[in-house]
Amino acid sequence: KSGTWLWVSTRAKVASNGNLMVVAQDITERHAREAEADVARRAGALLREAAGVRTWRYDPDRNVYDFNPNFSRPMRVGDDSLAEAREIQAAVHPDDGGRVFGAWRRTAPPGELAIVDYRSRRADGSWSHVRSAWRGVRPAPSGQWHVIGITQDLTELTEARDAALAGEQAATAAAEAKSEFLANMSHELRTPLNGIMGALHLLKAEALSASRVAVLEGALGSGAMLAKMLSDLVDIATLRRGDLELRPERTDVCALLESVLDLFRAEADAKGLWLLSDADPGLCWMSADPARLRQILFNLVGNAIKFTSTGGVEVRLASMGAPDHRWLRAEV
Numbered sequence: 001k002s003g004t005w006l007w008v009s010t011r012a013k014v015a016s017n018g019n020l021m022v023v024a025q026d027i028t029e030r031h032a033r034e035a036e037a038d039v040a041r042r043a044g045a046l047l048r049e050a051a052g053v054r055t056w057r058y059d060p061d062r063n064v065y066d067f068n069p070n071f072s073r074p075m076r077v078g079d080d081s082l083a084e085a086r087e088i089q090a091a092v093h094p095d096d097g098g099r100v101f102g103a104w105r106r107t108a109p110p111g112e113l114a115i116v117d118y119r120s121r122r123a124d125g126s127w128s129h130v131r132s133a134w135r136g137v138r139p140a141p142s143g144q145w146h147v148i149g150i151t152q153d154l155t156e157l158t159e160a161r162d163a164a165l166a167g168e169q170a171a172t173a174a175a176e177a178k179s180e181f182l183a184n185m186s187h188e189l190r191t192p193l194n195g196i197m198g199a200l201h202l203l204k205a206e207a208l209s210a211s212r213v214a215v216l217e218g219a220l221g222s223g224a225m226l227a228k229m230l231s232d233l234v235d236i237a238t239l240r241r242g243d244l245e246l247r248p249e250r251t252d253v254c255a256l257l258e259s260v261l262d263l264f265r266a267e268a269d270a271k272g273l274w275l276l277s278d279a280d281p282g283l284c285w286m287s288a289d290p291a292r293l294r295q296i297l298f299n300l301v302g303n304a305i306k307f308t309s310t311g312g313v314e315v316r317l318a319s320m321g322a323p324d325h326r327w328l329r330a331e332v
Helices: 028-051 085-091 094-107 155-204 210-241 253-270 290-306
Strands: 008-014 020-026 053-059 064-066 082-084 114-121 127-139 145-153 249-252 274-279 285-288 312-322 325-331
Touching: 064 085, 082 085, 085 114, 094 114, 094 127, 127 155, 155 210, 249 253, 249 290, 253 274, 253 285, 253 290, 253 312, 285 290, 285 325, 290 312, 290 325
Parallel strands: 274 312
Antiparallel strands: 008 020, 053 064, 053 145, 064 082, 114 127, 127 145, 249 285, 312 325
């Protein structure tokens, strides 16, 4: 009466007197539920297809797998989705078979969940990487268990992972080769540099005019800077290889700090900055690697002076930790 349409199911019969008897049943709600269920089934199938997922069940009495299961009805002979167990087992990669079948024997009878990654042969003979999960659901008359499961094709993900790992390994190898090259070049450059520095020091012992002494001092300063850069390159290469070894020895860290500050006093004076140190005299003698500690303090003080425009820079040394295991704390 409202003008909307209904779905109806009708049955008709001709009576003995020739009249037609018709029974009509309103099935609109049932039809809507069936339509929704059909949409859900199609969406599920589409999702499984897009994700490379297949659901299946195993009948132990018939020893067959159903890869398009309708759990509301039994398997039917002649279904295209049925496959014999020996076909499925033969498709498992020989190197993975022991792990897959061992998991099946352990988990299927007690109804436990199992998840296994393995390789499976495709119809064209190539290998795919898959992940299967299953669980035994009920015993069959034979005592074996009916099993339901799901299998997902992970080939694309596996190949992408392997490609990423290969790229990472190649990048690591390139970085190691670069570090090795830097270390080798630094060592090779040190030999002629030492020769140049030695010659400059010999010239310094000669009687030279003030102007030539100034030029010589500039050359020695540049050579010392270049030598430090080469040492830093060697250290970087060593650190990247994980081969850096500390060589601790009894060290006067207070005197070491003062020697570092002396290197920067001229630069600090040129910028009008004061440069101070503060350390407990009882702290000074410690077990430390003097070369590495000098590098650390040199970098800290150098950066502090570089980025300070007014005032000054103070370096404080303090002790941390237990008396038998002290740490040195440097504050700038």
